[in-house]
Amino acid sequence: MTNTKTNTDLGQRIEDMVREHVAASRKAAQDAVERAFASAAAAPTRAARRRTPSQGQKRRASADLVALGDRFYEAVCAKPGETMTVLAANVGASARELHRSVTLLRRAGRVRSVGNRSLTRYFPMAKGAAASA
Numbered sequence: 001m002t003n004t005k006t007n008t009d010l011g012q013r014i015e016d017m018v019r020e021h022v023a024a025s026r027k028a029a030q031d032a033v034e035r036a037f038a039s040a041a042a043a044p045t046r047a048a049r050r051r052t053p054s055q056g057q058k059r060r061a062s063a064d065l066v067a068l069g070d071r072f073y074e075a076v077c078a079k080p081g082e083t084m085t086v087l088a089a090n091v092g093a094s095a096r097e098l099h100r101s102v103t104l105l106r107r108a109g110r111v112r113s114v115g116n117r118s119l120t121r122y123f124p125m126a127k128g129a130a131a132s133a
Helices: 002-042 062-078 084-091 095-108 127-132
Strands: 111-114 121-124
Touching (some): 062 121, 084 095, 095 111
Antiparallel strands (some): 111 121
């Protein structure tokens, strides 16, 4: 008879421990969720911020970009199929300075590029092709 009572007591103790463990786990989970929502509510949202030039850098006027693009286009017409490095030297600007102007020329359909990265070659587009594109 002693064995039955001990087994019953042992079973009851195990069930009590499991209940305590489940209750403690629930409490810990609720606290974690509350902390997460509290920190999300307190954290300010990042607004889309406008990029501004770093100190020492100035934005170029659109007229300067157009002029630089025209000089690049003339260099491409003079030497079709050349790389940016060669064309930039002919224009008198760095490849980095030409990036925006060349992008505008490509979008306008005046210049076509073939290749990737440093192997990119630039070609002038025919006047009729630019109008139809």
